[in-house]
Amino acid sequence: RKEVEQDPGPFNVPEGATVAFNCTYSNSASQSFFWYRQDCRKEPKLLMSVYSSGNEDGRFTAQLNRASQYISLLIRDSKLSDSATYLCVAAPVMRNEKLTFGTGTRLTIIP
Amino acid sequence: DAGITQSPRHKVTETGTPVTLRCHQTENHRYMYWYRQDPGHGLRLIHYSYGVKDTDKGEVSDGYSVSRSKTEDFLLTLESATSSQTSVYFCAIRDGSYEQYFGPGTRLTVT
Numbered sequence: 001r002k003e004v005e006q007d008p009g010p011f012n013v014p015e016g017a018t019v020a021f022n023c024t025y026s027n028s029a030s031q032s033f034f035w036y037r038q039d040c041r042k043e044p045k046l047l048m049s050v051y052s053s054g055n056e057d058g059r060f061t062a063q064l065n066r067a068s069q070y071i072s073l074l075i076r077d078s079k080l081s082d083s084a085t086y087l088c089v090a091a092p093v094m095r096n097e098k099l100t101f102g103t104g105t106r107l108t109i110i111p
Numbered sequence: 112d113a114g115i116t117q118s119p120r121h122k123v124t125e126t127g128t129p130v131t132l133r134c135h136q137t138e139n140h141r142y143m144y145w146y147r148q149d150p151g152h153g154l155r156l157i158h159y160s161y162g163v164k165d166t167d168k169g170e171v172s173d174g175y176s177v178s179r180s181k182t183e184d185f186l187l188t189l190e191s192a193t194s195s196q197t198s199v200y201f202c203a204i205r206d207g208s209y210e211q212y213f214g215p216g217t218r219l220t221v222t
Contacts, residue, residue, distance in 0.1 A: 032209050046210050046212065087154070102153050103153050
């Protein structure tokens with residue numbers, strides 16, 4: 001079992017819709033979590049950090065459920081520019097030397 | 112964007128040749144990381160550095176070595192490249208917070 005698991009998708013969603021995807025992690029010692037977005041043939045870019053129960057930034061909301069060991073990312077009013085691969089990342093005990101990356105969820109927003 | 116550059120951006124080399132990839136930062140951050148990204152795998156840590164001349168191994172360090180003689184530069188060397196080292200290599204940096212920021216990547220092909 002992978003330490004961080006994501007549904008690879010692809011998720012094809014009409015513009016303006018709300019989309020949510022989950023990420024599960026197996027290491028209960030994980031303390032901090034991140035969502036990165038990665039465009040095709042580009043580097044990952046930090047989207048959100050999650051240190052407590054959740055975080056919200058504009059149209060994006062991340063929620064952490066420690067009991068069930070999953071993190072979700074919700075995108076409201078999706079835009080064409082949201083098309084990307086979203087990477088879920090877990091880090092144990094606030095030490096970033098051992099980040100564990102999921103393989104990513106591919107999202108395509110359809111006009 | 113974080114001040115991180117990588118060179119070269121693309122390289123094709125033959126099996127058995129040595130290859131050095133360079134990561135350069137202008138942020139004066141203490142922590143630097145080398146990852147590789149392959150289809151079906153999340154980003155995997157090769158080596159990281161927590162200061163000048165201070166480095167440690169990641170999960171896929173076999174066949175790679177690193178050096179950090181200056182704060183701004185972190186070099187990754189493939190002593191004798193193999194086809195299994197064909198990949199996209201990303202450098203990342205971190206300051207005192209917990210977020211990592213990635214460079215633009217190097218696409219390496221070993222023929």
